Amino acid sequence: MADRYLSFTATAPGRFLTARLGLPQPAALSRWTAERPSLEGHLLHLTAGGPSGLDLAPVLARTGLPTATETAGTTTGSTGGSTTGSTGPAAVVLDATGVRDVDTLAEVHAALHPVVRSVAASGRVVVLGAPLDTRDHHQAAVQQALEGFVRSLGKEIGRGRTVNLVRLSDASAAESTLRFLLSPKSAYVSGQVIGVGAAEGPDGPVDWTLPLAGRTALVTGAARGIGEAVAETLARDGAHVVVLDVPQAAEDARRVAARLGGSALTLDITAADAGERIAAELPDGLDVLIHNAGITRDRRLVNMPAERWSSVLDVNLASVLRTTDALLAKGALRTGGRIVATASIAGLAGNAGQTNYGASKAGVAGLVRSLAPRALAEHGVTVNAVAPGFIETKMTAAVPLFIREAGRRMNSLAQGGLPVDVAETTAWLAHPASGSVNGQVVRVCGQSLLGA
Numbered sequence: 001m002a003d004r005y006l007s008f009t010a011t012a013p014g015r016f017l018t019a020r021l022g023l024p025q026p027a028a029l030s031r032w033t034a035e036r037p038s039l040e041g042h043l044l045h046l047t048a049g050g051p052s053g054l055d056l057a058p059v060l061a062r063t064g065l066p067t068a069t070e071t072a073g074t075t076t077g078s079t080g081g082s083t084t085g086s087t088g089p090a091a092v093v094l095d096a097t098g099v100r101d102v103d104t105l106a107e108v109h110a111a112l113h114p115v116v117r118s119v120a121a122s123g124r125v126v127v128l129g130a131p132l133d134t135r136d137h138h139q140a141a142v143q144q145a146l147e148g149f150v151r152s153l154g155k156e157i158g159r160g161r162t163v164n165l166v167r168l169s170d171a172s173a174a175e176s177t178l179r180f181l182l183s184p185k186s187a188y189v190s191g192q193v194i195g196v197g198a199a200e201g202p203d204g205p206v207d208w209t210l211p212l213a214g215r216t217a218l219v220t221g222a223a224r225g226i227g228e229a230v231a232e233t234l235a236r237d238g239a240h241v242v243v244l245d246v247p248q249a250a251e252d253a254r255r256v257a258a259r260l261g262g263s264a265l266t267l268d269i270t271a272a273d274a275g276e277r278i279a280a281e282l283p284d285g286l287d288v289l290i291h292n293a294g295i296t297r298d299r300r301l302v303n304m305p306a307e308r309w310s311s312v313l314d315v316n317l318a319s320v321l322r323t324t325d326a327l328l329a330k331g332a333l334r335t336g337g338r339i340v341a342t343a344s345i346a347g348l349a350g351n352a353g354q355t356n357y358g359a360s361k362a363g364v365a366g367l368v369r370s371l372a373p374r375a376l377a378e379h380g381v382t383v384n385a386v387a388p389g390f391i392e393t394k395m396t397a398a399v400p401l402f403i404r405e406a407g408r409r410m411n412s413l414a415q416g417g418l419p420v421d422v423a424e425t426t427a428w429l430a431h432p433a434s435g436s437v438n439g440q441v442v443r444v445c446g447q448s449l450l451g452a
Helices: 004-009 012-021 056-061 102-112 137-156 172-181 225-236 247-260 274-281 306-329 345-349 355-379 401-409 419-430
Strands: 043-047 067-071 074-077 082-084 091-095 124-129 162-167 193-195 216-220 240-245 263-266 286-291 333-342 382-388 441-444
Touching (some): 056 091, 091 102, 102 137, 124 137, 137 162, 216 225, 286 419, 306 355, 345 355, 345 382, 419 441
Parallel strands (some): 043 091, 124 162, 216 286, 240 263, 286 333, 333 382, 382 441
């Protein structure tokens, strides 16, 4: 269903009326297309806290945005070219990994205060932080302070711009993450703190145009909605996609698979032998496993029969646990594989009428955080999750008007996301160069005002 309020605020009368009434004024987001694959403008690289030792220049150069440093009156490109200072940056990267005390934390303000207003609409601000040093409580305090700073800036920056924090110690390990966050693909990801570990490089060179070429990806619940968008995006990136859904959706699954040049697999993901059947259908193994299938059976706990509880927990959590265990035990996920599960902000912040759904999605987050280090050590496989917020689907279109409008506006971008926003985030986590991103739960919610 079209967001008529968003369209109205794009008109002159809409801007005037909403400004007078103090209502949200969402900006139309710029998302990835083949014709416009990158942000338009330059990237401003700033530093706070002194030199960090990170070799960022070559990584930032490969994002496709010309990198510049700002001086009085002009913006000078790293290759020697210059533009007038009136042209705002499309993105700002602030390296704050060297911030170790309250005095150097002030340099974060000094660096961003003069430029944040000039960042282009739908632009990006990425702050780079260091891992917390448990031996130095001053460093840990000010590096933790960056989280509050980033989340607060994300709620005030407006105009479709996003702000995120990446914790890293190796610039090369963060290349896929920086490419994602500094591109239109991350349009609905804001206010997030993403940890990047030690470099876990892919085997061989990376084809950034078709990163999943030659790889097989299985997406559960892929016959429609968010799952279909995930399947489309992974196919765009070169994967052979196996579209898995329940037998009742067999016709839709075959349609999607045929359109994407993939294959369809119909089975009940809650069956005790679902993992074994998947492994049997894919004897050559999998590279990417996307747990997207999920259901809701909303009702307040006092009115919720046991069946509504158990059905949601079985589909959303138990099947994920069983299937993952079975596929790992059988070695069905190849070394360098990726598991991406679907959590939800309902599991992170809670939601009235969804104790069953919230429990199941919080369980997914717990699975990710516990399994991720062992899966990487024992199988060479990363485990992460996406946590969608209000996403425009047929299901949310059926929500009563006022609840739907509240869901759309209660985030820093003041609008609902699209299935492709979840799909792009999933594709980043599934990328062969994302091996250093492990055990993360990334919200795709426009920085929802529910929870952190």
